[in-house]
Amino acid sequence: MCGIVGILGTAPVAESIVEALKRLEYRGYDSAGIATLEGGHLTRRRAEGKLKNLELRLSEAPLEGVIGIGHTRWATHGRPSEANAHPHASDRLAVVHNGIIENFRELREELKGKSYTFTTETDTEVVAHLVSAEMRKGLDPVDAVAAALPRLKGAFALAFLFEGVEDLLIGARQGPPLAVGWGADEMYLGSDALALAPFTDVITYLEDGDWVVLRPGRAEFHDEHGNIVERVKQRTVAGALLVERGNHRHFMAKEIHEQPEVVARTLAHYLDMLQGKVRLPFEFPFDPNALDRITITACGTAYYAALTAKYWFERFARLPVEVDVASEFRYREAPLPERGLMIVVSQSGETADTRASLHYARTQKQHILSVVNVPSSTIARESHIVAPTLAGPEIGVASTKALTCQLAVLACLALAVGRARGKLSAEEEFRLVNELILLPGLMADVLNHEATIEQIAHSFAKVQSVLYLGRGTNYPLALEGALKLKEISYIHAEGYAAGELKHGPIALIDEVMPVVVIAPSDRALEKTVSNVQEVAARGGRIILIGDARAAQEAAVDLSGFVEMPAMAPDFAAIVYALPVQLLAYHAAVFMGKDVDQPRNLAKSVTVE
Ligand code: M6R
Numbered sequence: 202m203c204g205i206v207g208i209l210g211t212a213p214v215a216e217s218i219v220e221a222l223k224r225l226e227y228r229g230y231d232s233a234g235i236a237t238l239e240g241g242h243l244t245r246r247r248a249e250g251k252l253k254n255l256e257l258r259l260s261e262a263p264l265e266g267v268i269g270i271g272h273t274r275w276a277t278h279g280r281p282s283e284a285n286a287h288p289h290a291s292d293r294l295a296v297v298h299n300g301i302i303e304n305f306r307e308l309r310e311e312l313k314g315k316s317y318t319f320t321t322e323t324d325t326e327v328v329a330h331l332v333s334a335e336m337r338k339g340l341d342p343v344d345a346v347a348a349a350l351p352r353l354k355g356a357f358a359l360a361f362l363f364e365g366v367e368d369l370l371i372g373a374r375q376g377p378p379l380a381v382g383w384g385a386d387e388m389y390l391g392s393d394a395l396a397l398a399p400f401t402d403v404i405t406y407l408e409d410g411d412w413v414v415l416r417p418g419r420a421e422f423h424d425e426h427g428n429i430v431e432r433v434k435q436r437t438v439a440g441a442l443l444v445e446r447g448n449h450r451h452f453m454a455k456e457i458h459e460q461p462e463v464v465a466r467t468l469a470h471y472l473d474m475l476q477g478k479v480r481l482p483f484e485f486p487f488d489p490n491a492l493d494r495i496t497i498t499a500c501g502t503a504y505y506a507a508l509t510a511k512y513w514f515e516r517f518a519r520l521p522v523e524v525d526v527a528s529e530f531r532y533r534e535a536p537l538p539e540r541g542l543m544i545v546v547s548q549s550g551e552t553a554d555t556r557a558s559l560h561y562a563r564t565q566k567q568h569i570l571s572v573v574n575v576p577s578s579t580i581a582r583e584s585h586i587v588a589p590t591l592a593g594p595e596i597g598v599a600s601t602k603a604l605t606c607q608l609a610v611l612a613c614l615a616l617a618v619g620r621a622r623g624k625l626s627a628e629e630e631f632r633l634v635n636e637l638i639l640l641p642g643l644m645a646d647v648l649n650h651e652a653t654i655e656q657i658a659h660s661f662a663k664v665q666s667v668l669y670l671g672r673g674t675n676y677p678l679a680l681e682g683a684l685k686l687k688e689i690s691y692i693h694a695e696g697y698a699a700g701e702l703k704h705g706p707i708a709l710i711d712e713v714m715p716v717v718v719i720a721p722s723d724r725a726l727e728k729t730v731s732n733v734q735e736v737a738a739r740g741g742r743i744i745l746i747g748d749a750r751a752a753q754e755a756a757v758d759l760s761g762f763v764e765m766p767a768m769a770p771d772f773a774a775i776v777y778a779l780p781v782q783l784l785a786y787h788a789a790v791f792m793g794k795d796v797d798q799p800r801n802l803a804k805s806v807t808v809e
Contacts, residue, residue, distance in 0.1 A: 202275035202803035203287075203299035204228040205379070207360040207370045207390035208268065208400075209415050213237075215246075215264040218271035219256055221389075221396040226252055227596050227804035228299070228392060229275025232286035235259070236295040237266025241365040243295050247286035251798070268367055270360045270390075272297035275803040278305070279322025289326045291317070291333035293364045294342070298325040299377045299392060301808050303355035328359060343414055346371050347427055350412060356553065356808055360390045373412035377807035378551055378579055381405045381413055381420050383434060388415045394437040394577060395594060405432045406577065437577060451790070452797045453597035453689070457782050458648060460602050464775065465641035467591045467606045471613035474638055477631040479617045483586050487568050489621040493538045494521040496567070498530045498558040499546035500806065502600040502684065506572075506607035507546050508677035509774055513615035517633070519624040527554035528809070531561055543567040546611070548595055548603035549805040550578020557809075559583055572610050574603050588614060597797045598804050599689050601782045604681065605644075608775045612637060636769045643776045646766045654780050657744055657761035658787030664715060667692060668706060669781075670699040671719035672729050674774040678719055678781060685785035689796045692788065699725075699732040710741040715760065717784065719777055720747035723770030730754045746780050 204225025208214040218235050226233075233255040234247030244264055248254035252273060272287035278301070279285040288295040302308070305324035308331060313319070317330040331352060335345035342363045356376030363369055372379050372390045382389030382397035382404055390413075391397040394404045407413060410425025411432070422432045449455035473480040495514055497507040504526050511522040525533070527545075531554055537543070543562035547555045550573040559569055559580060571584035574592050581587045590606035616633055619625035625633075661667060667686055671679035680696035687694050697706050699718070710716065716736050720729045730751070736743055737757035744761035745752060752762055763780045789796045 202229045202805060202807055204273045204392045204396065205297040205299050205358055205360050205390070206271040206392070206396055207362070207372065207415070209368065209370050209388040209417060210267045211386045212267055213265050214267055214269045215259055217400065218269055219252065219259065220399055221391060222252055222271050222273045224396045224398070225392055226273050226798070227598060229273050229803045230798050231274050231276050231281030232283065233271070233273045234286045234288055235264060235269055235271040236288040236290065236362055237264045237269035238362065238364070238367055239264065239266050241367065243290055243362065243364050245288055245290060245295065247283050249281055249283045249286065268362065268370065270295060270297045270362045270370070277301050277808055278324040285321050285323050287325060288362070289321060289323060289329045291329035293333050293336050294329060295362045296325065296329045296332070297360050298328060299358045299807060300356035302327060302353055302357065304353070308352070328353065332361065342366060342369060342371065346373065346412065347423070358392060368416055370415040371412065372407065372415065374407040375410055376553065379407045381407070381415065386418070388417065388420065390415065393575070398437070402437050403434050404437050404577070405434050406582070408432065435577075451597065453599055453601060453786055456595055456597050456602045457779065457786060459593070460605050460779060461641040461645040461648070463592045463602050464605050464609050464644060467609045468613070468637055468640070470589070470591055471610060472634055472637065477634045479613050479620065479630065479634060481613070481617050483588075485621070486585060487540060487542065489518070489618045490623075491540070492520060492542055494523060495542045495544060496535070496537060496562070497522060497524045497544040497546065498527045498555060500527050500552050500554055502604050502681055503546040503548060503555075503607060505677040505681040505684070506604055506611060507544070508680070509608055509674045510611035510615060512674045513612055514618065517615045517619035517625050518622055520618065520622070527552065527558040531557040537562065537565040537567055539566065541567050542570060544570045544572065545580060545584070546572045546607055547578070547580050548574045548590075548600055548607070550575045550580035551805050551807050552580075553807050553809050556580055556583070572607055574606065596804075598799055598802045599685055599785070599796065605775050605778050608772070608778070609637070609640070612772055612775070633771060636771055639768070640772060640775050643766055643768050644779055647776060647779045650763060650780070651783055654763055654783040655787040657763065658784045659791045660761070661686070661690065661692060661715060661784070661788040662792050664713060665693060666709070667694040667715045667717060668709060669694060669696040669717045669719065670702060670729070670732060671696070672699045672725040673723060675719040675721065675777060678774045678777055681778065682717060682719070682781040682784070685782055686788060688802060689785055689799045690789040690792055690794055691800070699729050702732050702735060707735065707739070710736055710739040712740045712742060715742050715744050717744045717746065719781065720745060720751045720755075721765065721770050721773040721777060722748050722750050722767065723773065726751060726754065733757060746777060
């Protein structure tokens with residue numbers, strides 16, 4: 202989390218740094234700051250809160266420097282305040298940091314002993330003083346950074362700016378991503394290519410452990426041992442990707458509405474629509490028949506996509522699947538089958554726990570297949586096979602279109618593995634592929650019911666809690682519905698497998714708490730309807746998301762009904778995700794919440 206930028210420019214850079222920070226604000230938004238050199242002297246502007254506060258500060262007191270660094274923060278150590286906002290400075294340099302310095306307490310004590318005074322509650326300030334201490338020994342900036350980096354434990358992407366040195370920026374990476382951008386006359390550092398897209402589409406990514414010395418027109422890359430290394434330049438498409446809200450009030454609304462299009466685009470990448478077959482854009486570098494099981498790991502919404510995929514792989518490929526949240530998986534030391542398949546799912550491709558799980562799986566000699574939305578991400582680069590989701594940049598912190606595209610990819614993979622293992626006939630594949638092809642149209646249809654969903658969502662505004670129920674692939678969707686509502690409206694919500702209702706949560710039922718039941722016409726409908734009746738018998742407030750048949754079979758008074766088009770059940774969760782997202786979105790908007798940048802959250806979770 203946190204976004205960092207550096208520009209070694211030829212004209213005043215503050216405005217460009219703000220522009221890049223706007224593209225990084227999804228990584229954190231509790232404070233922001235910029236440092237430049239003016240007449241060789243470090244000058245900083247910092248502000249608590251959103252980037253617009255920093256812009257205001259800059260309009261009152263502009264910065265004129267032609268070299269600078271900037272930061273947008275998601276607090277790890279120390280509350281969000283101007284004092285804790287980056288860049289942090291010592292007597293000879295300023296630094297911006299994304300990540301966590303785990304040994305900062307120990308370093309702080311050591312540096313206090315060298316008469317350094319600490320003015321912030323952050324872990325980052327030790328980095329500034331540590332490099333300064335090396336410079337006081339007589340080292341130049343490059344050697345000082347080289348001496349300081351090995352002393353830092355933890356995860357970091359760093360950018361340094363030095364007092365009196367107008368032609369030098371230094372970047373370093375251990376964990377969180379960092380990219381160098383090559384401009385015509387300018388050089389850039391940024392947390393991702395999207396941030397640098399207004400300036401350049403030529404990017405070099407730092408490898409883990411790398412650090413880089415930027416001078417006008419050149420970059421010298423060093424590996425973790427200090428050796429000078431070559432790192433490739435690549436052209437990115439980030440500049441071509443729109444990051445505008447268009448006519449929508451929020452990015453989240455835009456991204457919800459984009460789903461028919463981006464799911465269609467993603468499916469087209471994996472399907473032969475004419476033949477009604479799956480056509481993967483890669484070969485499996487293993488024999489699917491030799492697999493005993495699949496392991497999948499992810500965090501948050503991506504984890505719910507993984508949970509859904511478990512049903513598909515088990516049903517269509519007859520393969521046992523183990524799914525775990527990455528923050529647990531990484532420490533479990535789970536035994537994995539020899540040359541097994543590990544699937545990691547991540548929108549950003551940068552999530553720290555997911556990456557660590559991938560690293561563990563590599564030590565266990567697994568084949569790593571990643572389902573990622575950012576093809577240039579670290580997870581993509583560390584995988585053996587990349588199955589891209591073609592959702593385009595997802596800016597809203599609450600994941601929406603990334604989820605449905607992940608589900609589309611995972612469904613295709615399950616069918617492909619099923620076919621390769623001989624567990625799925627050509628006829629079954631044809632039938633299922635045709636169901637997939639219909640999904641974008643069904644999604645577009647659902648979006649036409651937004652007004653009804655909005656009305657229902659308004660009734661959430663005064664409640665303390667909401668329960669979501671679903672069975673089969675709609676159980677993970679119930680979990681996702683609860684997560685979505687919590688993260689953007691701050692209403693407490695829980696998702697349950699509908700069959701678990703009577704094992705505890707039924708005690709919560711009263712006439713106030715909405716119970717959202719996700720009930721497509723599938724083989725579990727009868728059972729789900731029984732659960733609806735159990736809630737109704739206790740005077741519960743039922744919101745049914747289902748087709749006309751579900752409503753008819755439920756035969757109870759409903760507080761709300763989102764009528765869904767009739768569809769085959771196998772991949773219905775991909776379509777049913779939309780009303781679940783819209784309920785959360787409209788509840789949060791009605792309550793006046795900041796849906797794109799909800800409190801305490803960040804889009805890319807690059808720390809543990
Ligand atoms: O980038 P990733 O898919 O790895 O991110 C995983 C989670 O952090 C993410 O899905 C998070 O839960 C979202 N805020 C959910 O809306």
